Amino acid sequence: MSTKRKQRIAEARKKKVKARNKRIAAATAAGTITALLLAGGKAGACSTEYTVTKNDTLYSLAKKYDVTVEQLMEANVLSSDEIHIGQTLLVPDRKLHKEMNHYTIQKGDTLYSLAKKYETTVGEIMDANDMTSYEIKTGESLAMPAKSASNQIGEFYTVVPGDTLWGIAHRYGVEAEELSRENGLKMDMVLIGQNLFIPGKAEVTEAEIIGAADSFSVEFKDRDGEFVLKVPYGTSGDYQNRSGQSVTLIYKNGAVISTY
Template sequence: MMKQPWKKWIRSGFLCTALLWSGTAVAGAENNSYTVQKGDMLWKIAEKYETTVDQIKAANHLTSDEIRIGQALVIPEKTISYKIQKGDVLWKIAEKYGTTIDKIVALNQITDFNNLLIGQELKIPQQSVSVDSVVPATSSSSAAKPWVEYQTYTVQKGETGWTIALKFGIPFQEFLQLNNMTESSILNIGQKVKVAIHHVPVKVSASSSVEWLDWWTEAQYVFPIGTVTKMTDVATKKSWYVKRTIGANHADSEPLTKEDAAIMKEVWNGEYSWNVRPVLLQVGERTLAASASSMPHSTIEYIMDNDFAGHFDIHFLNSTRHNDGKLDVSHQQAIRVAAAVRW
């Protein structure tokens, strides 16, 4: 049986290294930094950043009010308090308050995504801009943040909500919500509907061309239904082509041809399996970190001549299982391994 060295990396602490490298596990990573100037005092700095002296002292582990010129201070973000409600998941809370999952995780030092409790209090970064505002990422400070613009579209003959969603690369449920519709809603020729255009800037570090994208706000729009991509297994470096054909919580995909299915089967030691492997997806000019299992399942399939009955799962950062809406820990670990590959 083919060895999977990346599993040893996880067990030996490589996972922790990957988390620190990515910045998602470092509490306070999104705080502001301020260099003390001549004449500064803590109360002046607190007033400038609309925080308190006690919060600055706590963030910097200060035991007195004494500061020195040139000293670097961490300025804590303003936060609001939020109590978890029934049905809440982190991506929904982040979307509601116009922030990111990473910021909420860092601010609250969350380690177990599947154990959030109803009534649990979270600190949420306070936004200075309404979450309903739509602002393109044009400055360097916001260049890595996805943004969305809304357009009006006129329904054409033969179109449905599903085909329009596919045309614009957005989930069907997102289209329905934007237009206050249900799955049984009927569209008429000439009807005006709202569509969302998601812009996801490239996110790479100086040492890697691999992007580690959040499924809910980034990856599902970079890799929408209907997209063909080259998939590469991190351990063996073998590549084949797949197409995302469906899926909401993660990307349900199918091998493009019989030859692609055969390569995938070979990578999984000659048999399709639920075992997960770190993989990279080449989507246009972008390389995305992901995790995949190869087991064909479900009666839903769109490619009929590929010797593969059904579809298989591809997961990204924070994507979840279809059956219970929870994170799959094995997939999330493998994604982190893929994200730390320096190519």
């Protein structure tokens, strides 16, 4: 085959690829516009844009933003529950779907004490009031999310190396089947960095990290005294390095869920 003929074939292939890419781009744009048109007023009712990251599922995002999978699918005109990394989703404003109470801040109140009092989470309160800081002031009024249904009370835990679904469930005193169901898992596998919803009421306290008690537990101190909580194997050294640090501690069944 002559050099000129090879060049002609290569140029023809390039033109085909360019034409195909233009068709794909046009179809994508049309799909986006159609989705927004189909969503109509629903898009206007969405106050948050979220970019999908690794290990996200519609179920975990619904839990995180306190909406339903169906509401997410409707707002984004999704025909299935599959989402991919980098995808932008419209998240319905939870305040449109959730009843609110109003509370006037008293001296000594903190977001953590109010979350405990109203059986909600700090994140729920901050989102309900469009807050970007943990600071609150005496006399201010806060919108407080109404008490959730019992099966919606819980906290999020981030999976670490060595974790298994059964081990996490056992640590926090829930059934593995319930943990799987609450997180919409199709398999018993969990991934490092995955956020899992731990159902059930958790305890919240302001505490100081004393240090590692052993490979599986860490000692803390709050206003009521010293106490020891379980942690995932291999993480106690991280707490030892933070000895003396004051944290907000969230725990359940004698085990740490998270610290802030």
